[in-house]
Amino acid sequence: MTVTAKRLFIFLLPVLLLLVSCTSQSPGAERQAPQAVMGVLDLTDWTIDRPIALDGEWAFYWHKLYDPEQLARELPDAYAKVPSAWNASADFERYGYATYSLIVKHDGQASDMELYIPSISTAYTIWVNGERVWDNGQAGTNEKSMDPHKEKRVLTVSSPAHELRLVVQVSNYMHPRSGITESMELGPVGTLSEEQLKQAAYDMFLTGGLCLIGLYHLGLFLMRRSDAAPLFFAVYCLVISLRSFLTGETVVYRFLPGVPWEAWVRAEYLCLVISVISFTLFLRRVYPKEMSDRIISVFIAFSVVYGGVIAVSKLRHFMFLLPYFQIVIVVAISYALFVFVLATIRRREGAAISVGGAFLLTLSVFNDVLYNQGLIHTGYMVPIGLLIFIISQSFILGMSYSKSFASSEDLAAKLRQLNSSLEEKVKERTLELEEANRWLEKQTLIDGLTGIANRTHFNAVFKRMMDAGQERSISLLVMDIDHFKCYNDTYGHLAGDECLKQVAGAIHNVAERSHGLAARYGGEEFIMIAEAGPEEAAELAEEVVSSIRALGIPHAASGAAPFVTLSCGVVSYTSRREAPASLAALYELADQALYRAKQQGRNGYVYEPAPLEQ
Structure with a gap:
């Protein structure tokens, strides 16, 4: 492998990994x-x-x-x-x-x-x-x-x-x-909004990356105005950055809702025209002996004419003409590939890297043309292809400037190394943040030990049920493991944790069958809510108590039975639009019923028949 090929591989590997990760099929998509x-x-x-x-x-x-x-x-x-x-x-x-x-x-x-x-x-x-x-x-x-x-x-x-x-x-x-x-x-709930947020963040990352690269090369031009290549390259990066911002998750329409839609569309299409002109002029500066001035003039002429149509005509007219201008774009990209290959054959500096980046850019351009015509449904891929191509061109310009500024050779080498690892570092950091967000979301809704709903989640569900404003029969069950402290003292806290998991699983199964919700409310205390009347609530409580008995978890220190048992307090209430139930009041009644169940020898339940008066 030549030195140039090695540089190309090392430089583009992180970006290729990003491309694969963004276009790969999700694990759950195998079933149609x-x-x-x-x-x-x-x-x-x-x-x-x-x-x-x-x-x-x-x-x-x-x-x-x-x-x-x-x-x-x-x-x-x-x-x-x-x-x-x-x-x-x-x-x-x-x-x-x-x-x-x-x-x-x-x-x-x-x-x-x-x-x-x-x-x-x-x-x-x-x-x-x-x-x-x-x-x-x-x-x-x-x-x-x-x-x-x-x-x-x-x-x-x-x-x-x-x-x-x-x-x-x-x-x-x-x-x-x-x-x-x-x-x-x-x-x-939560899946599509999360995906949209991730896609918006991804679009902003691409937009910001392209914008920063453009500003960087604009700064290079301002420091050395004798070479116009960085200027054309900077304009190319900035207009593609703006177009990526306009064609992604439409964040700009929320940031600036007062700007007419027509203005954004004209800006999007003008960005496309300016990108063709700036890209062509950039290649002319980098490979002057391989580019034909006559062909360049043709590309620029078509672009200027179409830009004028965009500026003065109706939307439907210049949008209708887009497929024809896309033909010009495809021809221009194909010609650029020819120039890169010719420069590689002539051993121009950095030409091999340009071929690799331009090839991926060409694939992304063809993808966008087909997607824009509705022939495929992959999404816009040009920003990714452009990012790869732009980074490769940045590498080439960096090599050129390192020779022009021999005194800054060490600094240029460090910058190339930083650029080559930037994508990988950002990806690693993004994965860490996503993992942290998933963990925080789980902690917000799920009890960390038992895996069922936690108190916060339960309270939110109860509030939604009350806010629905429908008349319904609601039953609340408050449950407590009998002599659980003695169980921990006898078998140890690890065994106690395992006991909590099994009891929580049994309660959750009962709640799920009754289309209710069970949660761990604290320590060894559990709570359940279900749409059930008095008779159904009593049956539900009996099923919960029986299911815990059926677990058969040994409990030698229990005064109620030789195995783990549970006491339960039950209260029923018919909610009304004009008098929604209070969780605190329902809980107090159910807790009193739980206390009586414990007084009656535990391993059972007590039903509170009295309705809640607001």
Whole structure:
């Protein structure tokens, strides 16, 4: 392996690892999720424990903006494939408005879920189970009545029944790809919002990295203005950084909501034009003998003309012309590859590194062209390819400057070493932070010893049940392991911890079968809440006490039985909208019942029949 090849491998290895980690398939993706058929997605046999794409055939109503009530009385005009542009079918025009509808059937185990809404061109309103939950701009029946907007969202939706009914009104008179062209996803609470946060952080990392590299090379140019290569390279990095910021998780639309959507789109497209011009001029400075001035003039002329169209024409016009300009981009990248190969053959300094970086950049550009046309659904990869290419070019410029400034050779070597390990260090730190965040989240909701809900989680669930405002029968069970201190003194604290785990598991199983929630409330005390009336509550308490007996954990020091037993206090209450229950009051009654159970010899339960008076 040559010295140049070794440098290329060592320099690009951390970035290649980052690319693989970002594009690899998740471990849980081996099982193919169901697809919607004729407007219905059946997930009743599918556990929603991870995000699921709501892909397939959605009911489609062309040139109609139906709300859920109107939609229930009409038959669909067609069944549109999602994700896909509606104009993929010859039956529907590129510009117009329509309504999508999908019924998601699920097992009903999770009443609250998260819904990920991607960027939908270019304005839409979404209903969930008849409730209007989100407006992205203003959907309209013509270009004047609509207000375009671009923002990706994660919404928490409730589906207490076994169906989730989605209705999406979409209107588009500007973008060449109309309709739901990216997958909407449904997942457990916390999963999709966390993924969006990670993706936003990843976008900001790419944007910040490109911006810093651009500013660095701008500083190099200001210190040595005789060489314009760092200037063109800096402009290239900065405009790509801005474009990455505009095309990622749409964070900019939240930071600056007052800026019109049209202005952001023009800025995004102008960044693309400026990047082609600056990239071409940069290569001309680095490899003047390999580049043809005539070919460079052609690329710049096409870019300037398209930039002028972007500046003065309507959005729909210059967006429609984008595929043709993308052809220019592909040709320019292909020509750049030819230049790099030619420079490598002629043994120009750093040309081999440029070939490696340019090859990955070319792959990412082809990916983005296909993704923009809706032919693949991978996401934008140019920022990653650009980061690899830009780092490789930074390495080449660094080599050049190290020769130009012999007095700063040691400093330049340290800087290259720092740049080569930057990605790996950031990745390691990110993994540490993610692990710490996961640990903190777990500590917030789960008891560290027993693995069931903790007191904080239980209190939050109780409050949500009360805030729901529905009249329901609620039973609270307060439980305590009999003579647990004697158990610890006799068998030791390690055995006591194991006893707590087994008891917690048994209580959790009973709560799960009754669709309730069990938690460790402190020490050897446990608490359970379930939607159950008086008779059901008594049966539930008997089942809990019996399940602990059935564990058969020896307890020679117990005065109640030769094995571990449990005492339980039970209280029932019918909640009302005008008089929601107080957890403290219910707990006090249940605790009094627990005390009487202990007075009656333990290893049993006492039911508190009296209702709670507010």
